[in-house]
Amino acid sequence: MNQLWIIGGGPGNEKYVLPQAAQAIEEADFIFADRRYLHLVHHSRREPFGTISGVVEAIERRLETGTVGVVVSGNPLFYSLTKILLSHFSKEQIQIIPGLGSLDYFAAKCKKNTEKGAFFSAHGRALSMDEILDVLDGGRDVYMLCDGEHGPDWLAGRLCDRGRGDLAMAAGTDLSYDSETIVHGTALEISRQTFGPLSVAAVFPEKGEDKRAGEGAKATALLKDSSFIRGKVPMTKEELRWIVAGKLELRPGSIVWDIGAGTGSVGAECARLLKAVGGGQVYCVERSFQGCDLILENKNKFGLNNVEICHGEALDCMSSLPAPTHVFIGGSGRTLKEILEHIRAIGPDIRVLVSCVTLETLTMTLDSFETLNFQSVDVVQVLVSRSKALGSYHVMESGYPVTLCSGITPKLGIFDG
Known part of the structure; x- marks a missing residue:
């Protein structure tokens, strides 16, 4: 033979x-x-x-x-x-x-150790930016074999779309030949250049620091209202949002539903916290197209690949989502009772937190919690006041009080008698 x-x-x-x-x-x-x-x-x-x-x-x-x-x-x-x-x-x-592989040659030229590197190829294969971002979030370098359509500038552009334009990158063309070119820069800088078809790329994350979109903050830092891209869609204000994130009591692997997500500010806060504690997924449910667009923009700005967006009415979306461990209801569109019944039917030990601005919503929430036998019910009212200049003096100006009602779904079959 x-x-x-x-x-x-x-x-x-x-x-x-x-x-x-x-x-x-x-x-x-x-x-x-x-x-x-x-x-x-x-x-x-x-x-x-x-x-x-x-x-x-x-x-x-x-x-x-x-x-x-x-x-x-x-x-x-x-x-x-x-x-x-x-x-x-x-x-x-x-x-x-x-x-000798091209990426090994390239890493040697960049003086990088590849022990913890992750390697990808664009040659006839679908590339997942979510997978690439997961690698970067884990503090590992990314190396990619490029093709004519997916060059270093393409990868850099996708990173910029996700708010990672300041990550360090390197790009190489015509490796080992006399025409070899290797450039270093941020993803934003690489995205503005052009490269030949025989190219490779590498992304080097900043270890332990979240530098996305100029935030300059640790990944666990809470977000200010000014950090978000905002339109005319209602947004949960920062002080209330921070309390909500704490009251949800998230843990590694949590699956969060953010119902009536608006701009996605609560979902973004939860997604960042889940990344910090070891992972989890957030599903933002929003019925307005404008709101979904803003959620997507903020998701990309903060690089939140653990956020998914579901456009539609809550009752229509919930049946297609994975079972949650935590639910925040910021808006229910007059279907609050039905939403809580649906969540109750999924199973026990789901922590639910409802934001109530009107007395009618508060009454409906507490009545539903009682009827559905939610456990560990807790009610907290939050009133945030901010200073406001009044001539040469300052006074405190208050917004509407918001009542946060939380409870845990009981074991199936247990109802008040």
Whole structure:
């Protein structure tokens, strides 16, 4: 049985081809190679890749007469043709000769240790920005093989969209060739440049510090009202929002419903706290298109990949959401009783917090809590006053008092008798 050698061609320059790989290229009876690697083959027994199906058929024909070598880019075990060849030919027939990967070469040029790096490829694959952001939030570096449509500037632009424009990045083009270019800068700076098709990118997070969108604050810091993008949609004010975040008693892995989310300020506060304590998910339910647009803008501004937006009436959205551990109701559109009944039916131990501005909402909440046998009911009224200049003096000006009613859903089947 003639052998099939899968040969790592390194980043491209011949001086980075390993000696065993160079020897295999010379000794193979026939070589298939990517066009940019044909210069590594110093004999005429060679042919460039065509389509994947075409090259597999061509390899099968050539194997009938001798040993075949296939030169693949970089490391043959990392996002290469190797996976397909292993599925078409027997492992006994295949020998894999390693090569230096482009990302390893790039990291060395950047003087970076890759022990905790996460590696992605845009070559014919869907990229998840949420997954990339999760890696960065975990304090790990991101390395990416780019393609013509998803270059370093594309990745940098997506980071800017998520409010991460000041993260440190590096981008490399034509690695190992005489035309090699490596640039460093913030994601915002990289997003304004153009790069060739043979490019790679890296993102280096600031460890332990949240520098998103100029906030300059620790990830656990509470947000000021001025931090949010705001429109004409009502927003829970900062002092009340901070109390709500504490009263919800979030824990690692919490699933939060923010019903009547408005601008998403409570949801954003909860999402940041969950990131700080070890993870969790927030679902913002909002019926107005304007509100959903603002939630999305604020989600991107603060880089909150653990926030999902559900547009529609609460009763329509809730059935499609994962069961919550915590629910904040900031607006219910006259369906408060039905919303609480739905939450009650999901199961026990769901902490529910309702914000009541009107006496009617307060009465409906307490009546529903009693009827549905909510446990550990607690009622707190909050009145926030702010100083206001009055000539050369200052007076305190109050807003409406807000009553926060909290309770926990009971075990199913338990009702007051």
